Amino acid sequence: MRQLRPAIALVGLVVLLAACEAQNGSLQEAEVADVPAPQRSPVPQKELNQKNAESQTATADEETASEPTSSETYESSTDNPFESARNSPLSTFSIDVDTASYSNVRRFLNGGQRPPQDAVRLEELINYFSYEYPQPQGGRPFSINTEIAAAPWNPKHRLVQIGLQGKKIAPEKLPPSNLVFLIDVSGSMSDRNKLPLLKSAFRMLVNELNAEDKVSIVVYAGAAGVVLPPTPGSEKETILQAIENLEAGGSTAGGEGIQRAYKLAQENFLPQGNNRVILASDGDFNVGISSDTELVKLIEGEREKGVFLTVLGFGSDNFQDAKMEKLANKGNGNYAYIDNELEANKVLVTEMGGTLLTIAKDVKIQVQFNPEKVQAYRLIGYENRRLQDQDFEDDTKDAGELGAGHTVTALYEVIPVGIPLDVELLADPSSTDSNPETPIEDNALVQVNLRYKDPKGSDSKLLSSPVADAGANLENASENFKFAAAVASFGMVLRDSPYKGNASLEQALSLAQASEGVDLDGYRAEFIRLIQSSKKLVE
Secondary structure: OOOHHHHHHHHHHHHHHHHHHHOOOOOOOOOOOOOOOOOOOOHHHHHHHHHHHHHHHHHHOOOOOOOOOOEEHHHHHHOOEEEEEEOOOOEEEOOOOOOOHHHHHHHHHHHOOOHHHHOOOHHHOOOOOOOOOOOOOOOOOOEEEEEEEOOOOOOEEEEEEEEEEEEOOOOHHOOOOEEEEEOOOOOOOOOOOOOHHHHHHHHHHHHHOOOOOEEEEEEEEOOEEEEEEEEOOOHHHHHHHHHHOOOOOOOOOOHHHHHHEEEEEEEEOOOEEEEEEEEEEEEOOOOOOHHHHHHHHHHHHHHEOEEEEEEOOOOOOOOHHHHHHHHHHHHHOOOOEEEOOHHHHHHHHHEEEEEHHHEEEEEEEEEEOOOOOOEEEEEEHHHHHHHHHHHOOOOOOOOOOEEOEEEEEEEEEEEEEEOOOOEEEEEOOOOOOOOOOOOOOOOOOOEEEEEEEEEOOOOOEEEEEEEEOOOOOOOHHHHHHHHHHHHHHHHHHHHHOOOOOOOOOOHHHHHHHHHOOOOOHHHHHHHHHHHHHHHHHHH
């Protein structure tokens, strides 16, 4: 039941992102409605993981990725630098629930290649995995969890972990969905890891729908058209046949397709339900707008109308990661990359509930550092999610959404007072606020401040929590902490980060093996295998 609803959620979010491209709109949270619980996917996730793991070597041999070319684009990024806690005591960013970078990196590594550095977004690697954070209490939509221990790549430094755990919602409490699949069927989608895999992914989702859900399908290539009018989820054969009939061919011009997708979504809008456009493409499309800037403006306007957008990426060689991530970030949606059927099942079945039901929107985190205890700090990842300090209290500033059951994890590397400063600090702190209005407790290393809005609210709520450092070493840290640190180490090695210190694949492997835990879904075990298979490519 839970797996079914999550799949619908992600589809809905994709729908929203696509919708955001075509129109100017307003993001509205769907009312929760009692609906019959869907049937659980017949294949257990861990079993599916194991089968995919066994077949990935053969698949890599058959589909060895070509060397990255200029037609495969990624947004250039530079690792966040260390900043002075005395000159710049505040660090502010928006949460991010995207996971595309991890599965895309996996695609490169399984194909026998080291991924481009800009393809490695550390926060998306870390947030690909769930963590055993406790459920929220007292009516809050999420819990805030913190931990501090030694940084594995530099034991003299401290590592601060901040984890959010969204409230889990029973599948029968999730709303019905009005979904529009917006599918790229241009000639560039003919490869086996594009349209054929896309069809398989959407079949998984369709099998999770029930009678209260509606599905429409819009395709675009040289021209756009509606290949399936709104159809109840109970008519699975009709929906599945429409998917099966899709063929790739023609040039790519997505503008008309996006407009039609949003028109369908609005015509069938469910005031008490989940309304989403799911855009599935390799990103190599022209939506009829002259620049990415104009496209982003269109998406930012569309997110206000209550139709959500989720973006699903497929393929290689001409894959346009930079464009697809931007659409998702600006459209109040999320972005996932589908590299195999295992990932399709994870995104569209197992974890769709979090996308289906948003429990908090415009979630921002601001960490205040105690200059009496902290010399310098740096945020690991989230480079394109950084906010100005004044944006924290500005309720008109857009930020990330948190879905039911979602987890978000962030790490800060901290250099305590008294430790020799062996790094360069950010030279110009002029854009930061050096005099926070709220004092920090004397014994606290940091204070974590968080703002969020209710799904239909316009005013943010503030949560604050001081965090003291008890001096824990790495060996005594929790499995959550060790595993997140292992993923961060792995990512810094892949990026060849100037701040990686003593990080290595061996270190990441040792930490991951020590924190694999119960691992019911098998994702941590797969990560361990990925590290092992990466050694010849990276070190």
